[in-house]
Amino acid sequence: MATARLVKKQATLTLGDGVDAGPLRLAIVADTHSSPHPATLPLLRSRQPRAIIHAGDIGDLAVLEQLEEVAPVYAIRGNIDVKAPGLPDVLALDLVSGTGPDVRTIRLLVIHIGVYGPKLRSEVAQMARQEGASLVICGHSHVPFIGRDRDLVVFNPGSVGPRRFALPIVFGLMDITPAGLRLAHVDCETGKPFEPPPC
Secondary structure: OOOHHHHEEEEEEEHHHHHHOOEEEEEOOOOOOOOOOOOHHHHHHHHOOOOEEOOOOOOHHHHHHHHHHOOOOOOOOOOOOOOOOOOOOOEEEEEOOHHHHOOEEEEEEEOOOOOEEEEEEEEHHHHHHHHHHOOEOOOOOOOEEEEEEEEEEEEEEEEEOOOOOOOEEEEEEEEEEEEEEEEEEEEEOOOHHHHHOOO
C-alpha cells in the first residue's frame, strides 16, 4: 500500500455530554458489497446510533443513502469502490464527548485494509501514530475482530454484505461511556450480540 497516494480526510463528530442519554453510540459497518443483509437497517435503527461509520467496500453508493436514513454516515472507499472518487481512502475521525472541563477526544483512524491476520499492517500502525489515533477501524477481511496490536486498539466490524465462506454477517457497535470505550458486534441473522472467537 503506497501511503503517499492515499486520499486522507479529517472530521470531527461532537457527541455531547451523554449524561442523561446513556452511552454515546456509534455503529460501524463494512463490506456491504451493494447488498446489506435485510435486517441491517432495522437492527441499526433499534440500536439508535448517533452516527454510522462505513469502513469501505460499499459497492452501490445507494447503500450510503439507506444508512443516512438511520444516522449521519462517515464513509471511506474500499478496494472495490473505484466509482466513489468523492470518498477518502483514510478518515481520521475525532470523537468529542463531554462538556467544559470534562471534554474528552478520541481519535479513530478508519482504513479499509488495516490488518494482516490479527496484526496491524506496519504502515497502518505508523499512520495511526502519525495521526494521533488510539483506535484503528478496518474492514476487508469480513472477519469480526476486537484486539490490540502495537499499543493500538483494532476493530473490524465484520461484514453485513453477502456471506463469505462460513463467516457471520455482523456489524459493530462502539459505546463511549464515562468508564471508557466499549466495542461489540451484533449478528444480523439473530439480532443478538456476537462474540468473535479469540485469536
